Amino acid sequence: MSEGNTRANIKIGAKVGIVLKKDQRSGKITHGIVKRILTKSSSHPHGIKVQLEDGQVGRVKEILS
Template sequence: MTNRKDGRNRNDIKPGLKVNIVLKADQKTGKLTQGIVKDLLTNSSTHPHGIKVRLEDGQVGRVKEIILE
C-alpha cells in the first residue's frame, strides 16, 4: 500500500514527486488528477487548500495528496 500525505506543506513537495491535484475546473466536484510535479507555484510555506503546482503535462492545480511509493 502506498503512503499518502496531504499537500498543504510546501516543504513536503518537490519537483519529480507523484501527486494528486484538484484542477480549478474540478474544485466543485473534487475530482483528482494524478501527475508529476514540475514547478511549485505557491510561495508561502503552507496553504490551507494545498500548495499550487504545475505538472509536467502543464496542468495547474492544488496538491491534495502526495503519493509515496
C-alpha cells in the same frame, strides 16, 4: 499519502494528486508529476499550487511519492 498543504512536503518530480480549478466543485483528483511549485508561502490551507509536467495547474491534495 501525505499532507499537500505544506510546501516542504512537495518535491519537484514527485507523483501527486491535484484538484484542478475546473474540478474544485466535484473534487476530482488528477494525478501527475510535479514540474514547478507555484505557491511561494510555506503552507496554504487549500493545498500548495503546482504545475504538472503536462502543464496542468492545481492544488495538491495527496502526495503519492
